[in-house]
Amino acid sequence: MSFPRTARTLAASVLAVTGALTAAIAPAQAATTPDTSCERVCILDARTGSHPDYDRLVFDLTDHVAQPAVQAQLSADGSYTPGAAGEMRHLAIAGKSYLLLDVYPAQARSSGPDAYTTPAVQPVSLPSLKGVQMTGDYEGHIGFGLSLGDYTRYQVSTLTAPNRIVVDVYH
Incomplete structure (x- = not known):
């Protein structure tokens, strides 16, 4: 038909x-x-290395957005307050002193292609750097605490190509 x-x-x-x-x-x-990419800077991982005069901590960041601001503050006892009104806590890894970092604007995703892959508490056996701990992820602020041994000073830098935050802790 x-x-x-x-x-x-x-x-x-x-x-x-x-x-x-x-x-x-x-x-x-x-x-x-839903878009799986970061709206702000995503912190992907943390890696460490030792050099003759300093220990280095590097946070790798996503490349598609501008660099975040980083504020660093020394802490004698490793205490910090997570979030806006959380109770006072202490870093899990013991040190002689502590360096607290606030990275803004940033986020640390727990899954997906832009996830933070380093454990939340990471012991390190370097001369000046003893541990790295994520202390919070609240309203665009990511907190990290560095447990330190003996050190003389530190320097925090942001670098591009690829985007990263570098923390040098001198011996």
Whole structure:
């Protein structure tokens, strides 16, 4: 059985319109899918190394956004307050002194392609750096505590290509 020419033309037109609508709808549906990339800087991991005069801690960051600000503060006893109104806590790894870092604006995702992969508490056996601990992730502020041995001074820098935060703790 054969359809008349007008029926075939109508069927072809319906298929063409349906295909065009499907193509037009697909991007709109994709746009509503949650984006897995970081809106702010994502801190990906922390790595350490020892040099003759200093120990180095590097935080690797996502590359698609501007560098965050980093504030550093010495702490004699390793106490910190996570979040806005949390109770006073102490770093888990003992040290002779402590350096607290506040990275803003930033985030540390727990899963996905931009996840922070270093353990929240990471012991380190270097001359001046004894441990690194994530102390909080609250409203765009990421906190880290560094447990230190004997040291004379520290320097915090942000570098690009690739984006990273570098903390040098001198012996």
